[in-house]
Amino acid sequence: MAMYDIRRTDLRDSVYASPYWITSGKVIGADVKDASVCFFSFPVAGRITVIHEVVFQVTTGFTAGTTGTIGSGTLATDLITTGGVLTNVDVDEYVLAADITLTTEGYYGPVTAHTSDWLTQVAAGSYTAPRFIVGAATTVPVVYAVITNAGAIAAGVGVLHMLISNIPGK
Secondary structure, eight states, rough: OOOOOOOOGGGGSSSSSSEEEEEEEEEEEHHHHHHHEEEEEESSOOEEEEEEEEEEEEEEEOTTTOOOEEEEEHHHHHOOTTSSOOEEEEEEEEEGGGGGGGGGGGGEEEOOTTHHHHHHHHHHHSTTTTTTTESSSEEEEEEEEEEEEOOOOOOOOOEEEEEEOOOOOO
């Protein structure tokens, strides 16, 4: 599936030791049908990023019937942009479609009723993927979404927020 790139490279790092929020570029519904929407990439080899929270914000409701999931994937290198290939690792790693009401403005995250892989890892206190992302210069890990609708997607805008911290060392 072709990729639509909305990463914000200005928010990849912080001088702060405590967790900090990163925000993706805007997902514009009319632009992303049948594309993998790349929110964030983690191209620093060996850097371990802890994902503390995942929140999708719908700022303008999407066309009726639109659904989306937030998962993990990879890019061959961090130079891949819109039109390039994003490879799926786990399409519903972070937030399942049942947890996001794309047609209604609001903030949505994973809930225990549907239990994404990330939420399972957090509840278990696990220190493995997808709670941790280990960066890589090739086969670069990414957080992305697949936004679908049987018909056209004429409306909708949203962003992904993640509360992260990087373990010192890389």
